[in-house]
Amino acid sequence: MRRGRRWPKVVAALAVLLLVLAAAVAWLNVRGEAPLEPEASLGPATGALLERGAYLARAGNCAACHTERGGAPFAGGKGIPTPFGTVYASNITPDAATGIGNWSPSEFWRAMHHGRSKDGRLLYPAFPYTEFTRVTREDSDALYAFLQSQPAVRQRNREHDLRFPYDQQAALAVWRALFFSPAEFEPDPSKPAEWNRGAYLVRGLAHCQACHAPRNVLGATNDRLELSGGLIPMQNWYAPSLASPAEAGVQHWSIDEIVQLLKTGMSRRGATMGPMAEVVFSSTQFLSDADLRAMATFLKQVPRHDPDPPEPARAPREVLELGARVYGNHCAQCHGKQGEGAGAAYPALAGHRTVTMGSSANLVRVILSGGFPPTTPGHPRPFGMQPFGQALSDAEVAAVASYVRSAWGNDAPAVSLLDVQRVR
Known part of the structure; x- marks a missing residue:
């Protein structure tokens, strides 16, 4: 009889615990978000603003994901395979019905900074808002203005093809509560302006950590050792560690050699292939020499971390x-x-x-x-x-x-x- 009387208390305690956890997850998913208020548009975009936005789109390599092979620029539809299923990139042209034509600058900023769509839906981190969260509001607005200036393409977004429970917003909310926190880029006052500019690009729009970091079983990058290398999911390419000179670290390279690699894909020290060759082709070759030197300055000073050498197992x-x-x-x-x-x-x-x-x-x-x-x-x-x-x-x-x-x-x-x- 006593055991029977305990069950209601156990169930009640579990229910309270679940409510507390649900409340914690809900709070962690809205922390730092200010309520969106009606706002005016940015007004007619100047040539300088559009030029800056186009440059930032190159720096972020936006077209690489948001343009399907043979498709209209930025119209989405490209499938991004993940261990949990396929995520399809969205239409970010200014079409009002299927793109972002009726988005406000603040709604676009919320997607970049908080990973949340116009309708409040949580976005999957295949869109790397985990890194884009560091992009400034000014750069977000310039990028928004550029995208709004592109030809509108009416192309409906494809539904993601994800396995259960990864296709559930509740599961994504738990993931975000565990692994995502909105951030801002904070310059290091002990470093020169060039290093800070490089850090902003590498850690933000260029989202280098999205490839050059190991991921756990739930797909979250390990930030404990920055740029420490990892296997790119589903591509079978290994993004080598930029912290280890034994892999892809450039601590012993000259600034000019690093810039040459990012600008041309080749240097006397080595060449880019695979996914990194694609990044050079569609993104870094178009960056200014000043920004490439800033990135090189930052990468050259990435804290060195040499992993333990593997046992040299010999072949017969x-x-x-x-x-x-x-x-x-x-x-x-x-x-x-x-x-x-x-x-x-x-x-x-x-x-x-x-x-x-x-x-x-x-x-x-x-x-x-x-x-x-x-x-x-x-x-x-x-x-x-x-x-x-x-x-x-x-x-x-x-x-x-x-x-x-x-x-x-x-x-x-x-x-x-x-x-x-x-x-x-």
Whole structure:
């Protein structure tokens, strides 16, 4: 009887706890938000404002997500695959029915800063408001003015294709309560203006952390170690750590070398491929030299963090012998018998960071799919690598990757058959 009498109290206590948690989640999702009030438009946009907004759209690489291949600029519809399903980018043209034509500047700012749509709906962080939250109101207004000046395209937004419970606003509210807090960019008074400008761009509109950071099982980036590298979900490209010189850290590069890489996609120290080549092609090559130098200044001073080196697991002798044969037949003619390379066109593999870093994902991806630096005015006809995914078996790819990771003084772990299959 006593146990039976306790049940109502337990249920009541659980109900109160759930109400408290729900109230906490609700509060965490509206903290810092001021009620939207009716406001006048920004008025006729000046040429300077539109030019600034266009520049900011390039800096944020907005078209890369909000323009479907072959579609109208900024009309949305592009699918962004995630581990939880596909999120479709929205129409941000000034069409009143299907775009943002009836949005106010404050509603646009709320989307950038708080991750909330015009109707109050919570936005999925595939739209990187987790970084855009640091964008200033002035830059948000300029970006808004530019988008409002674009041709209106009537194209309805596609429904996201997410699995349960990730398709529920309640689940998204819990995620935001755990992992998102609206922020503002706060300049570091101990740093020069150039460093602070670079920090604003890297941490805000350029949203570098969205790729160059590890993510937990719920898709949230780990901010404990800034720009410490991570596998880009669903793309099988590894965004290397910008905090580690063993991966993609540029602490030992000159400012000019960093600027050249961001401007042209290539420098004597290395070249961009994969997602970063796309960023250079559609975004950073268009930035001003002053902003590129600011970003370079910031990146050069990212606090160094060298991860613990992985155990150098060696491949069996027969695997390395197979890898040596594959290398001799397919790779040596460009990269040299000793991995010495041939100038900028064919980089040396001895000591190359893509070859030696802990993650073998990018090396395997380039062997399978090939890779080209971006086409830019500085390098209008960049050399690239042909794909070998059709010519080589998974076992041969694993063998040649293991061989180059252990030859000519390289000392990186072997690549397994499973590693190749995950990337392929």
